Amino acid sequence: MHEELSSPQLEKLQFLHRVQLRHLEQTERWIDAELALLRERAARRPLPEGPTLVLSYLREGGRAVADSVHLGGCRMAAKHTKPLSGEQARRALAVDGLRACEICRPDAELGILD
Structure with a gap:
C-alpha cells in the first residue's frame, strides 16, 4: 500500500497554496472586469482623429x-x-x-x- 506522506509543515504549505490560488483567481476576475469596462468605454467613445x-x-x-x-x-x-x-x-x-x-x-x- 501507498502511504500518504505528510507533516505539519507540508500541510501548512498546501493550505497556503490553496489560499494563493483563490487569491490569484480573484485577481484574474478583477482583471477581466477591468478589461471589459475599458473595452466598453472604448466602444462608446471613438478616438479623435489627429491632423493628417x-x-x-x-x-x-x-x-x-x-x-x-x-x-x-x-x-x-x-x-x-x-x-x-x-x-x-x-x-x-x-x-x-x-x-x-x-x-x-x-x-x-x-x-x-x-
Whole structure:
C-alpha cells in the first residue's frame, strides 16, 4: 500500500497554496472586469482623429524653427508640431523649401514628387 506522506509543515504549505490560488483567481476576475469596462468605454467613445499633416519644429537658439512636414501619425516628427492643411503643406514643401519626412513621405501623399 501507498502511504500518504505528510507533516505539519507540508500541510501548512498546501493550505497556503490553496489560499494563493483563490487569491490569484480573484485577481484574474478583477482583471477581466477591468478589461471589459475599458473595452466598453472604448466602444462608446471613438478616438479623435489627429491632423493628417503636421509641421515639425525644432529648437534653435531658444526659438522654434520649422523643420519638416510629416503625416499626422509619424513618430519621426519632433515633439512640437502644428497641424497643416493640404495647401499649407504643399506651400511649405514647394515654396518655403522645407523637407518632407523620408519615412512617412507626405510629399507622395500630396502628389509632390521630385
